[in-house]
Amino acid sequence: MVALDVSHAARAARLGKPKAEGMRGRVTPQAVSGRYRRIKWGMLVACLGLYYALPLLRWDRGPGQPDQAVLLDLAHVRAYLFGLELWPSDVVLVTGVLVAATLGLVLVNALAGRLWCGYLCPQTVWTDLFLLIERRIEGDRRERLRKREGPTTLRRVVEIGAKHALWLLVAVMTGGAFALYFVDAPTLLVGLATGAAPAAAYGAVAALTLTTYVLAGHAREQVCTWMCPWPRLQNAIFDPKALCVAYRDARGEPRLPAKRALERRAKGDPAGDCVDCAQCVAVCPIGIDIREGPNFACINCGLCVDACDGVMARISRPRGLIAYAPWEAIEAERAGAPAPRWRLLRPKTLALAAGILAIAGAMVGTLATRTDLAVVSVHDRNPAAVLLSDGRVRNGYAVTLANRSLAARTVVLAIEGLPGAEVTVAGAEAGNRVALEPGARRTLRLVASAPAETARDVAIVARDPASGVASRTADVFLLPAR
Template sequence: MAITIEIDHAKTRARAAAIAGLPVVPQAVKGPIRRLKWVILLLTLSIYYVTPFLRWNRGPNAPEQAVLLDFANGRLYAFFIEIWPQDLYLVTGLLVLASTILILANALAGRLWCGFACPQTVWTDLFLLVERLIEGDRRQRLKNIGAPLTAKRAFQLVAKHVTWLLISLATGGTLIFYFTDAPDLLSGLIVGDVSANALTWIAVFAGTTYGLAGFAREQVCTFMCPWPRLQGAIWDPEAYTVNYRDYRGEQRTSAKKAAELRLRGEPAGDCVDCGQCVAVCPIGIDIREGPNFACINCGLCVDACDGVMTKLGRPRGLIDYESWTNIERGRNKEAPRNRLLRPKTIGLTAACIALAGTIGLAFATKTTATLSVQHDRDPVAVRLSDGSLRNAYTVKLLNKSASAHRYTLSVGGIDAKLSIVGNESLSPIEVAPDSSEQLRLTLTAAQAAQRDVVFIARDETGGSLSAADRFVER
């Protein structure tokens, strides 16, 4: 079964609106989905604004901010997790896991992330709420477009944009808090003692928020975001996306005309062509025209249509979260089938579990210290006057813990004398917390052939580190 996601009417509407200079002005709607979106909006904004101020005790000489992207020192902190540059493979794994979860969500319910939790959607909803509270609902805002500028209208515009800018500055400032100690930066902002670099980034992020959430809005979701472009490749007809049950809604007619037709025993569609589904859509599309790549699956049109159906005494669900295959079954008067559990979703779920388990195991077994060895390249070996052979190496001990450690170096796999430049007695090497020590050492063997050698660093606490290299002849 080949299905093409319709994009022409989305482009046509966007082009017509641009030519007319008219923005998409969504109408407020009430319903269970809208209430769920408000809950998610409050939850996500609370997490975003509060997280930088959470504290986490990591011991002495370690930052106390629970979530901190300390790029200056090459550290990423997230509560009990600490990631060094050497651990970036774990970040890669988390990104792969997030992508797999997103694909799984798409297989289950389309662009669910876009409609409920995407930052663009969340901040756009917040900006729209401000706009409605100050300027009124859709009808009043449409009247304001092109109307003469009065004192009241000027006050509304100033109040709206000042509020938008305050939200944008709070957003940009909070994002900077993730990269430095939040309370210190906040106190610096209050007293005016902050670097020009921090102010510049706050201005950049504030301007981005102001532009994208205040003006670009649906253009971001339709044309700037790459995710809708992938819908043609990964769109799943079994996914529960927002769809119009055309087999029930057509032919469209007025409520009065539909009632007369039913009294005469003639068929009549439930859709009264009220246009509420289009009026509340934050993207400005008409879902009745078929699957659309621009639809973010927010479900506001479901609330709007259900409200109309309830007033008309008709069954709810004319527009609903429904799979496209069930829409086609309905056209053929066949019973719908729920196929959320199918090979694709089971495989993606298994992949998510396997990835999560692998990443969890990698985090659990991640060490707080590493030993690395690099053989000298020029020369790789030196023949001494007594006939013995010497190889030189650079050894690096990295201590990623919050306490100092002392290591004793030894070598295995070869009968050779170990010497540490500057430490002839081979006394324990102390590595300070959150730092590294680089040593230069030599191995001298009376009779040696090509063979592997193992360098061992034994910690005074009982642990040990090892790294292998090669002892070579000239």
């Protein structure tokens, strides 16, 4: 069992070590290049491109229907995802997506720790973008720290103004793109530009602009460390078999400057590969020192791996002093035992993957069997049944029809399982035909009269003769109390 350290600053002070930057105040990370940094840039481009482009994609759904590929239509209480249309009654599908996403997050954690946080979390993506803007304008870490402590010159004022102006531009684009998911994107863009958009649209854009500007520009690592609940769960779900960014202290200790380490190795004395350059701390977007052990705030981004590998290459030492490795392998190295290999397939990951597949299969089955014509019935309560003068029994039902198709249709209501029944529908046309507009929902009263000696199960059926689509709901035909 591994407890994630949440008190590194206090421990460092007791040991006489300098505190990690994240414990001192605002984190100013240094730029770094390497394999994991390139992967993060690729993820940033992909995520931002997807976010900004999705609401602009078109999808032909026929005349009179929205042609936006991804649309959350709050006015008509429906959602469109390319060829899929979701209604409020499809809440089970939304629930399935949320449960599957939760299991997916736990599965990723079992495989490689907080990989989501380091590469795909919106807070990480937008913070990386804001940091890129800051570096382009103010310089890298040392230059930014020097300017922050230096005098406020005209050039400094211009730099600060340009940085915040670009931050606000990105924040406005972020808020505007979010609003485009809820109404027709081209129409809203024109309305926002001309001042003709609804006040709610401007309010949504302003709210998202403010949150993006504050969280990505100012709060940054504080969101990941203190505001997000995910780090607090790490003690409960930390998996020593999962890949996580770790410092191989069995190889790195004792820490010595490069020249002193060479001298000690020449004498046959032990010397660690870590030269205590603190580059791993300088590039960390959270400002922690990974050499102090597992940390609940680490987002597993791998930037410290790139920084350390660069230093190892310069001093002609093997790479991987800081690396993605299971914690059980780090402990095995420390004990001098062979390090166990990381395994993708093990009972925990297989069980989580099976759960996700089961939920996905159930959702696919639900989508495959659902119909765009829905019928729901509620049996009369008082009286539940009436005995007519001719000896027949009459039952009444409140029947609700919903047309989920994109076109008008006419359906016929009938009752099955009741031989010799006479069915009438109040408000229907001849032959119990009911007209339904696209997206319409109607509630009608159906009355069934039939000779009956025992109560029986029946089904109320709504059928569209033109398309052959039918939907049914189970109910019961009751007898009067004797």
